[in-house]
Amino acid sequence: MSTALIDLSYVIASILFIFGLKRLGKAETARQGNLISAIGMFLAIVATLLSKEVVNFQWIAVGIVAGTIVGIIAARSVQMTSMPEMVALLNGLGGISSLLVGWAEYHAGHEITAFTAVAIYLAVLIGGVTFTGSLLAYGKLSEKISGAPMLFPGQQLVNGLIVIAIVVCGVLFAMDPLGGQNYFFAAVGASFIFGILAVAPIGGADMPVVISLLNSYSGLAACAAGFIILNNVLIVAGALVGASGIILTQIMCKAMNRSLSNVLFSGFGAAGGSKSASYQGEAKPISAEDAFLILENASSVVFVPGYGMAVAQAQHVVRELGDLLAENGCDVRYAIHPVAGRMPGHMNVLLAEANVPYEQLVEPEDVNPTMETVDVTVVIGANDVVNPAAREDKSSPLYGMPIINVDKAKTCIVLKRSMKPGFAGVDNPLFFGENTRMLFGDAKASISSLVAEFKG
Amino acid sequence: MGLLLFVLVLSIFLGFELISKVPSQLHTPLMSGSNAISGITIVGALIASGIEGQDQLAVILGTLAVATATVNVVGGYLVTDRMLGFFKSKDKDSK
Structure with missing residues (x-):
């Protein structure tokens, strides 16, 4: 041709x-x-x-x-609940492929200009960071390793030194690509280490940000590969992916009211001693039968799913309950916080899998203004995204994060395994609220028993 | 080289324009779909592994690059399609 x-x-x-x-x-x-x-x-x-x-x-x-x-x-x-892991792995494969392309081109290269050398260096670097970063994210998401932030003293210093080393190697490599083999392999090693160090301090609930960012990197790595082989299609496609990843990253950060650097470096949710004062009060547990009676009399119900629903694989029974409520003449909606789950849009995919029509899925901005008119909110395995402390308590680490105001509904039923705080390690005053009822137990089992009550 | 940079900058702006108004319910498919696009590095991999006069190491590197990029492309598109198959509107819901 x-x-x-x-x-x-x-x-x-x-x-x-x-x-x-x-x-x-x-x-x-x-x-x-x-x-x-x-x-x-x-x-x-x-x-x-x-x-x-x-x-x-x-x-x-x-x-x-x-x-x-x-x-x-x-x-x-792959199961739909495991989509975050799947995307992380695919990201990593895209990254390593760009690295290998860079390496192969370098190895085959006869005359490498400084421009090509820089492109090779960037492809290898970004590809390497994407690869190990994604593998670590995969490990955390699939819970093969702990999802807690891993911090060690002097971490920032080590990161800084690696960045300096990468820049110095890059300059030396670009000045003499053919003689600079050692710098090249040093960069490969440094990029692998840096990918791990960059993701290690980031905790499980911040994963939506990390996956978005790695997604962006995999695009940028492809872009750099395009500059090696001077091919526009790689540059266009890579740049599109890079831009989309960055936008998603921004949306996720905004939804948590935190800056990107805060997410990347602070080790949010690590065991820090100085958390805000814990809330006093008594949680009011209820039985499935009582919860059923409340729901049966409700004319509007809003479900608020979180990562707990994914863990319990409860999306199908939730939809069944939603359908039964709708048959009962109740207005059923599902309010989804942008950072609920472990990747952007995670909850939407699970509910879509369970055949929930997407018209019933609403965003916090749409549901919050009408919350006072809602009879019952049902919180399924969500915690930090419904924590009123984010609205009221200036000393709370969550303060300022937009939440779903489930506490403003007439009744709020919280499905939870225990009284343990959420990922961020912040106590949730919602559990002690006037209108709150706690339905303890596995989310899937609890919802199933509610469904059984309706059918029985 | 100047032209390539030009293309890069325009594409980034185009990407921002295209993505900035995507509803949050589509974020996961958008991510896995765009992830599949990043497998475009397969073009570089094909050239690296199919070019004339390669030594053994270059062939190994190229073949590995082709294999990983192919998983990225095939897996990414298929899983996105599978996911989007679940998204149904009320009107079209036959159940």
């Missing part, structure tokens, strides 16, 4: 990515958008395979077949 035709294919592929992303942003067209972007990818791959540069196909075939098999199996078998 002629170079002009191949270039044209790359242009069309870029356009398909842009249209695909645009359509991915609207509920009605999202699935089609994803398909359009997949077609763009297919086109880019075919065009590359037909280009004159590519002459040996046997190892390409091995790589593609192996990757396709793994990809299909993973995409088919």
Whole structure:
């Protein structure tokens, strides 16, 4: 195929990515958008395979077949509750691929200009950070390792030294790419270490921010790879992903009322002694039967799911309960906080999986103004995102974070395993509120017994 | 080189424009879908592994790059499609 035709294919592929992303942003067209972007990818791959540069196909075939098999199996078998881990792993694979491309190009390179050297260096660096950072995020999300922030004394200093080393190696490498092999491998090592150090201090509930950021990095790594092989489609696609990751990161930070640097460096929720005063009062436990009576008489109910619902895999029984309530003539809505769960939109996906129509899903800004008219709010495994201290208590670490005002409804039923505080380690005055009733136990079991009451 | 940087800057702005108004219910599919797009690095991987006159190390690096990028692409698109298949509007809900 002629170079002009191949270039044209790359242009069309870029356009398909842009249209695909645009359509991915609207509920009605999202699935089609994803398909359009997949077609763009297919086109880019075919065009590359037909280009004159590519002459040996046997190892390409091995790589593609192996990757396709793994990809299909993973995409088919992953549970929706495990989507954050899946996205983290895929991010990591994209990162390591860009690193390998950079390495291979460097290894094969005959004449490397300073410009190409910088591109190689950046691809390897960003790719490496994305790889180990994502693997660690995967470990934390899948609870193979503790999700608690890992902090050690002098952490900032160590990070600073690594950054300096990376910059110095980069300059030396760009000045003499061919003689600078040692700097190159030092950068590979430093990027791996830095990826781990960057994610280690970040706790479980801040994972939505980290995944968004790593998503952005995987795009930027692809972008850098595009500068190595001087290919526009990589630059366009990588930049689109980089931008989208950054926007999601910003949205997540805003939803927690914290700055990005605060999320990345503070080790929020680490066992610090100076938490705000604990709240006095008595929690009022109720039985499933009493909860049923309250719900049966309610004319409007708002469910507020959190990570606990994902852990208990309770989304299907929650929907069943919601349907029974709706049949009972009750107005049922699901209020979803942007940072509920372990990745942006996590709760939406789980409820969608359980067949909840998306019209019933509402955002905090929409539901809060009407909260006084709501009869019952049901909090399922959410904690910090419904903590009134964020609204009222200036000394609380959560102060200023926008929350869902479940305490303002006539009754609030909180499903919880125990009185333990949430991820942030902050006591929740909601549990001692006038209108609050605690339904202790596993979320799935509790909801199931409510469903049984309705049916019985 | 100047042109490439030009393309980069324009694409970043375009990305901001495209994504900034996405409703929060679509954040997860958006993330996994855009993640699949970042697998575009496969183009670089194909060239690295298929180019003429490669030594053994370059072939190994290239093949690994192709394999990892392929998982990223195939897994990313399929899982996004599967997820979006769950999103249903009330009107179209046949159940």
